[in-house]
Amino acid sequence: MGRQPCCDKVGLKKGPWTAEEDRKLINFIITNGQCCWRAVPKLAGLLRCGKSCRLRWTNYLRPDVKRGLLSEYEEKMVIDLHAQLGNRWSKIASHLPGRTDNEIKNHWNTHVKKKLRKMGIDPLTHKPLPPPAVEPPQPEEADKVEEVIDSEGSEIVDSSKSDPTEIVNNDFCIDEIPVMEPHEILLSCDEPTPSSSSSSSSSLYSPTKVLEELHFLPSFDSEIMMDSMWSDDFGGLELLINDGDQRDYATSFEPSLLQYPVMVMDEDYSWNF
DNA sequence: AAAGAGGACAACCGCGAAACG
DNA sequence: ACGTTTCGCGGTTGTCCTCTT
Known part of the structure; x- marks a missing residue:
């Protein structure tokens, strides 16, 4: 016997939320508070599943959600926390008021990973990437190898290949990039630096x-x-x-x-x- | 100016955990 | 103690936007 789906999928709307849907959801929650998410769409007059409503509220409509790019300080916090906690995005998000797990996860996958690789740091292990393989590929094989690097080098590493030795060699060429030790980039999270904490978000009220x-x-x-x-x-x-x-x-x-x-x-x- | 490629981000999916009866 | 329901999390996908050619 399988799990019951979270909602009856027939006739339910998917994809981006419209302003009207947002308004309905906000109005409902302001009036009734957060109750059983399964019941929310019906009561709020939305053709969405409860899960979708929860996600929309949690990640975008909640009044305490902070929007916009992560500040330098927040990003350093994320890196530091990721080194300690791994991909536990919700735990990481709980240390960053106003930020959601989804936002942090997206930021990590689109910005931080690349940044760390460019710095010669493995984003999975937070350890320095070993130098790329020295042996040049055979001329005939060269194209194939380049293809692999193109498709995998910039891509998220499959979590099933969690052994760092399996992935590092296909990553960025770090020949010209000075390798940083992890301790050089990881900051203690208990002492915010005044400059960074007051950087991009300081002018915004959250x-x-x-x-x-x-x-x-x-x-x-x-x-x-x-x-x-x-x-x-x-x-x-x-x-x-x-x-x-x-x-x-x-x-x-x-x-x-x-x-x-x-x-x-x-x-x-x-x-x- | 148009088309294609790649990047960024919002949203969905499936699973496990927690709560409940 | 067990089965069912609901919630929350992490991974993945889809879509829109920007950049490059």
């Missing part, structure tokens, strides 16, 4: 950042707050959205909060301040 700044609240924990936003007895999201009274109340305790703009949903259903 909801998470705002939450982190709410330190005046007793025992404040941004994760708990994000959880609480969906509970019945907490108007967190309303405060973040546009509740003037709540905001006045909060700023009466902490006037510095006035520096933060009020969070609103744009006409294109993205969150803004």
